[in-house]
Amino acid sequence: MSQQFNLGQYRGRLAPSPTGLLHVGHARTFWIAAQRAAERRGTLFLRNEDLDPQRCRTEFVDAMIEDLHWLGISWQEGPDCGGPCAPYTQSERRDFYLQSWKRLRKIGAIYPCTCSRKDVALAAGAPNDGDDEPIYSGKCRPASSLPGGARPSTPLRARGTDEASVPTRTDEPAGFNWRFRIPDGEEICFDDLHLGSQRMLAGRDFGDFIVWRRDDVPAYQLAVVVDDAAMGITEVVRGADLLKSTARQILLYRVLGLPIPDFYHCDLVRDDMGVRLAKHHDSLSIRKLREMGWSPERVREADSSQILRCGR
Numbered sequence: 001m002s003q004q005f006n007l008g009q010y011r012g013r014l015a016p017s018p019t020g021l022l023h024v025g026h027a028r029t030f031w032i033a034a035q036r037a038a039e040r041r042g043t044l045f046l047r048n049e050d051l052d053p054q055r056c057r058t059e060f061v062d063a064m065i066e067d068l069h070w071l072g073i074s075w076q077e078g079p080d081c082g083g084p085c086a087p088y089t090q091s092e093r094r095d096f097y098l099q100s101w102k103r104l105r106k107i108g109a110i111y112p113c114t115c116s117r118k119d120v121a122l123a124a125g126a127p128n129d130g131d132d133e134p135i136y137s138g139k140c141r142p143a144s145s146l147p148g149g150a151r152p153s154t155p156l157r158a159r160g161t162d163e164a165s166v167p168t169r170t171d172e173p174a175g176f177n178w179r180f181r182i183p184d185g186e187e188i189c190f191d192d193l194h195l196g197s198q199r200m201l202a203g204r205d206f207g208d209f210i211v212w213r214r215d216d217v218p219a220y221q222l223a224v225v226v227d228d229a230a231m232g233i234t235e236v237v238r239g240a241d242l243l244k245s246t247a248r249q250i251l252l253y254r255v256l257g258l259p260i261p262d263f264y265h266c267d268l269v270r271d272d273m274g275v276r277l278a279k280h281h282d283s284l285s286i287r288k289l290r291e292m293g294w295s296p297e298r299v300r301e302a303d304s305s306q307i308l309r310c311g312r
Contacts, residue, residue, distance in 0.1 A: 005232035010042025018060035021285035033237035046078030097218035112176035135207035174216035229258040
């Protein structure tokens, strides 16, 4: 997992998930990422973030590669061209994630959770701002901790969890949602290269988050941290909807002892109701605009109002 990179070399990435067709918001973000890599004479790579087996489809992988090339974006490493950090497809990188899960488990930084998504959403005191996951109520969180803030290396009984439901095996994560225990009250600060200084309070802005799902799928937060570190990423360019995820990921970088990259969060393209574009906005997909005769330049440069008028 320890790949050697040239010190000072810029390494950026495009990290789409093949759960649908890419839309104009993706086009904006990925174009910015490509331009920033080119301006710094760095290396850009494509990573296929296909962790979700129920939503990811092969045809969307092919479509995203074709659409990105059509936009005029090229990369030096990726699932289609290889490279020193292969594999570049997340579903083929399970062993890397499992190693990090075992490390987190050993130091007691994570705990098993039996709560469903519905349980969390319905729990009292679990607000949701619409662009982010609800704050976890702490129902399954261990009721005690070690002196001085140290975390245990063996499972603690959690509030509201029977003894029988606490896993006795520690070598495999399947069967439980595994949550990272955040340091309540700690302020997570970072300087975003586009949006400026960011400050978020653990326990208020976000809660204990999932790093491994009960269906034995690594969660986004853990996978991107492990991959960005393993692939030597120096700058993460992505949408501003992931600002809170950055705070979560900084905590993972610290606990795992991994270098923290710089972050550049792009402005979001929103519809006329102020809702950020998602893959269900099929009329605003890159593929649809191509079919309507739009050029790559027009897609890259059009403002939100032009794009939204087109989608009506």
